Amino acid sequence: MEKREKLYEGKAKIIHATDNPDLIIQYFKDDATAFNAEKKGSIESKGIMNNKISEVLFKYLEENGIPTHFVERLSDREMLNKKLDIVLVEVVARNIVAGSLAKRLGKDEGELLPAPIVEYYYKDDALGDPMINMDHIRILGLATDEEMAKITEYARRINGLLKKFFDKRNIDLVDFKLEFGRHNGEILLGDEICPDTCRLWDKTTGEKMDKDRFRRDMGKIEEAYAEVCKRVCGEQTSIPIF
Ligand code: TMP
Numbered sequence: 001m002e003k004r005e006k007l008y009e010g011k012a013k014i015i016h017a018t019d020n021p022d023l024i025i026q027y028f029k030d031d032a033t034a035f036n037a038e039k040k041g042s043i044e045s046k047g048i049m050n051n052k053i054s055e056v057l058f059k060y061l062e063e064n065g066i067p068t069h070f071v072e073r074l075s076d077r078e079m080l081n082k083k084l085d086i087v088l089v090e091v092v093a094r095n096i097v098a099g100s101l102a103k104r105l106g107k108d109e110g111e112l113l114p115a116p117i118v119e120y121y122y123k124d125d126a127l128g129d130p131m132i133n134m135d136h137i138r139i140l141g142l143a144t145d146e147e148m149a150k151i152t153e154y155a156r157r158i159n160g161l162l163k164k165f166f167d168k169r170n171i172d173l174v175d176f177k178l179e180f181g182r183h184n185g186e187i188l189l190g191d192e193i194c195p196d197t198c199r200l201w202d203k204t205t206g207e208k209m210d211k212d213r214f215r216r217d218m219g220k221i222e223e224a225y226a227e228v229c230k231r232v233c234g235e236q237t238s239i240p241i242f
């Protein structure tokens with residue numbers, strides 16, 4: 001496998017071509033942003049931890065019937081993935097009220113939802129990723145109805161699977177964001193699944209173990225990511241935990 005030119009650089013990742021046109025290398029950076037990149041910073045070793053956490057979660061989802069772009073983890077910060085034509089719809093699934101849902105509905109964070117909520121956002125930084133519905137998706141030509149039916153079914157199944165996975169590790173899966181893409185006519189789960197893209201709360205203490213610690217200047221950010229990494233990957237880390 002040969003690494004070739006840079007195809008794209010995002011806020012937390014760099015995508016490189018390879019000598020195989022079907023495969024790309026995803027490089028995980030330590031850079032962190034929030035509020036559409038208004039807030040910028042760095043979380044030490046985040047890229048290494050997110051790469052490992054994503055590997056475990058992609059493998060777990062694949063084993064449970066969810067097709068993903070994951071091929072293999074190549075190194076600390078590199079993951080080999082199938083190349084996707086990304087669907088410009090970010091899918092958020094929620095189990096507990098938090099973040100923008102709390103603001104939108106005027107509810108307190110922490111309220112358990114009677115059933116999971118799935119939401120769609122237009123992946124467009126210039127517009128600030130606005131929330132959209134199926135009519136918007138159709139009119140903008142972002143995906144077909146068939147693709148969105150598949151994506152929504154996967155999102156709900158992924159939510160059930162991840163909830164169970166985190167529950168066993170004494171973590172509440174509050175909400176999370178997914179991205180999907182097309183590969184040889186198939187819809188695959190893409191991007192990453194990690195504390196940048198999920199809200200994860202310790203079931204016993206309620207402690208936040210995700211990027212909200214960075215967004216809200218709560219401190220102990222590296223420690224929180226390391227604790228998630230330890231519980232998900234079963235690895236010891238040198239960073240002291242809570
Ligand atoms: P929200 O409550 O801010 O809408 O976020 C919902 C979930 O989506 C939360 O787990 C964090 C994740 N998320 C991202 O991964 N990227 C983003 O740009 C935003 C705004 C949220």
Ligand code: ASP
Nearest residue numbers: 011033034035036037215
């Ligand atoms: N990653 C997003 C950004 O910088 C926001 C977030 O995760 O809160 O725009």
